[in-house]
Amino acid sequence: xIPLSYYxxxxxxxxxxxxxxxxxxxxxxxxxxxxxxxxxxxxxxFVAIGKHLDSLDGQxxxxxxxxxxxxxxxxxxxxxxxxxxxxxxxxxxxxNIMKW
Amino acid sequence: MTLFFxxxxxxxxxxxxxxxxxxxxxxxxxxxxxxxxxxxxGLYILxxxxxxxxxxxxxxxxxxxxxxxxxxxLLNLEKEKRVSEKHxxxxxxxxxxxxxxxxxxxxxxxxGVLYGNMGTETAAKVSAVGNTKAIAGLLFTDWVLPFEITSxxxxxxxxxxxxxxxxxx
Amino acid sequence: xxxxxxxxxxxxxIAVGFPVMIIALSSIVGPRKPSPEKLMPYECGVDPIxxxxxxxxxxFYIVAMLFVVFDIEAIFLYPWAVIxxxxxxxxxxxxxxxxxxxxxxxxxxxxxxxxxxx
Numbered sequence: 001x002i003p004l005s006y007y008x009x010x011x012x013x014x015x016x017x018x019x020x021x022x023x024x025x026x027x028x029x030x031x032x033x034x035x036x037x038x039x040x041x042x043x044x045x046f047v048a049i050g051k052h053l054d055s056l057d058g059q060x061x062x063x064x065x066x067x068x069x070x071x072x073x074x075x076x077x078x079x080x081x082x083x084x085x086x087x088x089x090x091x092x093x094x095x096n097i098m099k100w
Numbered sequence: 101m102t103l104f105f106x107x108x109x110x111x112x113x114x115x116x117x118x119x120x121x122x123x124x125x126x127x128x129x130x131x132x133x134x135x136x137x138x139x140x141x142g143l144y145i146l147x148x149x150x151x152x153x154x155x156x157x158x159x160x161x162x163x164x165x166x167x168x169x170x171x172x173x174l175l176n177l178e179k180e181k182r183v184s185e186k187h188x189x190x191x192x193x194x195x196x197x198x199x200x201x202x203x204x205x206x207x208x209x210x211x212g213v214l215y216g217n218m219g220t221e222t223a224a225k226v227s228a229v230g231n232t233k234a235i236a237g238l239l240f241t242d243w244v245l246p247f248e249i250t251s252x253x254x255x256x257x258x259x260x261x262x263x264x265x266x267x268x269x
Numbered sequence: 270x271x272x273x274x275x276x277x278x279x280x281x282x283i284a285v286g287f288p289v290m291i292i293a294l295s296s297i298v299g300p301r302k303p304s305p306e307k308l309m310p311y312e313c314g315v316d317p318i319x320x321x322x323x324x325x326x327x328x329f330y331i332v333a334m335l336f337v338v339f340d341i342e343a344i345f346l347y348p349w350a351v352i353x354x355x356x357x358x359x360x361x362x363x364x365x366x367x368x369x370x371x372x373x374x375x376x377x378x379x380x381x382x383x384x385x386x387x
Contacts, residue, residue, distance in 0.1 A: 001102065002102060002103055002106050002146070005209050005210075005212075006106065006110075007143070007147070008205075008209045008214075009206060009209055010110050010113070010114070010143075012202055012205040012206060012209065013114055013202065014113065014114070014117055014136075015201075015205070016198045016199070016201055016202040016205075017114070017117045017118055017120075017121060017198075018117075018121075019194075019197070019198040019201060020121055020194060020195055020198045021120065021121035023190070023193070023194030023195075023197065023198065024121065024190070024191050024194045024195065025121060027126065029126055029168065029171065029172060029175075030121070030126060030129065032168070033120055033121075033129060033130065033133050033168065034120070034121060036133065036160070036164065037117055037120060037121075037133070037136065040136070040137065040140050040160070043140075043152075043156075044140060044143060044144075047144055047147050047149050047152060048147060049214075049216070050149075050219075051147050051148060051149070051223075053216050053217070053218055053219050054218055054219045054220065054221055054222045054223075055218075055219025055220075055221055056219070056221045056226065056234055056235055056238050057219070057238065059149050059151075059152050059235050060235060060238050060239050060243050062149075062152050063155075063235075063239065063344070063345070064246055064250060066155065066156075066159050066160070066341065066344070067250045067253060067254065067341050068253065069159075069160075069164065070159065070163065070164060070254075070257070070337050070338065070340070070341045071253050071254055071256065071257035071338070072257075073164050073167055073168070073337065074167070074257045074258075074260070074261045074334045074337055074338060075257055075260045075261055075264070077167060077168070077171045077261075077330070077334075078260065078261040078264035078265045078330070078334070079264060080171060080175075081171060081174060081175070081264070081265055081327060081330060082264050082265065084175045090175065102271065105271075105278075145271050145274050146271050148270070148271065151347075151348070155344045155347075158340065158343075158344060159337075159340060159341065159344060162340070163336060163337040163340040163341075164337060166333060166336070166337075167330075167333050167334065167337050170329055170330055170333045171330060174327065174329065174330055227270070230351075232347070232348055232351050233348075233351050233352055235348055236348030236349060236351050236352035237352055237355075239345075239348055240348070240349060240352060240356055240360060240363060241356075244363055247345065247363070247367065248363065248366060248367060248370075250341075250345070250367075251342075251366075251367045251370040251371050252370060254338050254341060254342070254371060254374065255370055255371060255373060255374040255377075257334075257338055258334075258335065258338055258374040258375075258377065258378060259374065259377060261331065261334045262331060262377070262378055262381055262383060265327050265330060265331055266331070266381060266382075266383065
């Protein structure tokens with residue numbers, strides 16, 4: 001029997017790695033992968049807390065998170081494909097036409 | 101014994117997650133992200149969530165990562181060049197903010213202020229009917245509205261991606 | 270029970286360990302005398318021109334995107350199939366609604382010519 005806090009700490013570490021990825025990497029696809037990592041960390045804590053509280057709601061919620069992740073990836077990667085067509089770069093530092 | 105497996109899988113997860121953000125070739129980091137997803141599926145099995153583990157492999161490691169690899173090949177990304185940093189302190193700031201966040205979450209976990217109402221689906225009850233059936237019983241009765249809204253989200257994703265990528269509509 | 274999955278773990282161990290061992294052995298034991306002839310992809314035939322990595326067409330992306338969306342539909346169908354009998358008519362109606370809404374998306378993709386390859 002593993003205590004809940006172990007899972008929560010692991011999930012916090014994974015989430016932090018995702019945050020570091022988003023803040024440090026400049027490639028739009030790498031930022032997306034880091035966001036997937038963060039979503040997975042949250043899913044892990046959902047399931048762990050659900051088990052701790054004798055409830056299945058956490059597992060049901062993981063379904064919806066996965067559906068949101070799939071929709072997000074489908075649209076987000078389409079935006080990245082369009083970006084690289086129009087600007088020839090996916091470096092987020094060089095994409096600043098909406099900034100003034 | 102369970103603790104040994106937990107630590108083993110946790111170490112693999114953390115190392116492969118670090119590799120995802122450290123490796124410079126996007127294909128390598130995508131493959132290491134697949135390894136992360138597989139080991140998280142292993143953690144779900146340790147948590148007695150077998151069905152979630154299966155769909156984790158099917159959806160994340162199977163479908164979403166295929167999409168990522170397709171786009172990486174579509175854009176023909178070479179190894180990221182070490183461009184001169186526009187913001188030299190960005191990395192240091194990013195890492196320190198993230199570590200601050202980790203400290204915050206860690207202190208909340210350590211002080212043990214997380215609590216909630218106990219549910220009714222105990223492990224024995226769930227394993228009597230089976231994990232998949234227990235989840236299905238909740239998903240298609242209590243959670244039926246979010247379930248139907250998911251279909252609208254998915255159709256929005258289809259339409260959005262087609263409009264964005266198709267040249268002549 | 271997690272202990273039921275111990276054979277899967279052993280399977281993974283063997284599936285990872287065996288190729289690693291074979292590759293390591295062949296790189297340690299095997300002789301290595303590279304020459305320009307040997308390093309070519311095809312020793313006889315036409316010499317390769319250009320890089321092997323070409324930009325793929327964006328059509329592949331749209332098909333992969335449709336696959337992901339209908340994969341999500343499929344993972345909702347698995348638990349529904351398990352509990353289908355207990356739900357009765359209600360289950361048929363709710364899943365029918367779900368599938369019809371997604372079918373509209375499929376028709377949209379069809380009408381926009383995504384499924385044609387030409």
